[in-house]
Amino acid sequence: MKERATKTRSTWRLAGFLLVLGVALGAHAEPPSSNLPGRKPDTSEPWGAFLGRAAHEAIGRQYRVQHPTHAVFLDTVNLSTIVEEGRLGDPERLSKFARRLRPDITDTRALVLFEIKPDNEDGRKEGRAQAGRYLAALNAAVEPHKQLSGGTGFDGSLFIEFENGGALWQLSWRTPEPGVTLYRWSYRRKQPNASWKERAAQKEEALPREEIEQRGGWVEQALRAAYERGDWPSGFQGQVYLPVDCR
Structure with a gap:
């Protein structure tokens, strides 16, 4: 009886240890988060997700700019609405x-679809799989003469200049295969007395974490203001150069 009680206590101690260990490991497994300037003070959204959302919005808006007469639906609209309002079926x-x-x-006029992902091998695979699923679902519902396919030939870039001569960020995207558009953020160091085009010609670098934490919070708002020709976000003292400015 005494031996059984000892084993029971040992089992409970082991279970408690494993529970604490699991919680600790789970905490370390959480993606990095940041409280960025220009964002709500209580946010803890991972910076990768935040910049990804900004990239999606900018790239979607740019597609609309380049196809002003087309019916273009972005990622806030579901397939049911696309099929109905796009008069596909x-x-x-x-x-x-x-x-x-x-x-x-x-794009229900050109009958093409794009899925936007980070520019890496995992992003490309995920984009290919998602675009395939969306196309299969859509083409099962649309009229035979309105079948959609993966879009091609959609590439571009834009720049965000901070502090009128400070750091220069670049968002670039390419469509290496039908329906899959890949984006990446890059960075040029501050270079006093150089124009933004001179700095854009510099060698690009990966965005440093400290750069993201210092300036990343303005990105989405600044891009939206540039496309909508609205006011710059509070605290932003730079400029956005859209693809039309980069020619």
């Missing part, structure tokens, strides 16, 4: 799950 043919899917860019 009957949205009732979509499964209940497929109706809620939201491709990154769908």
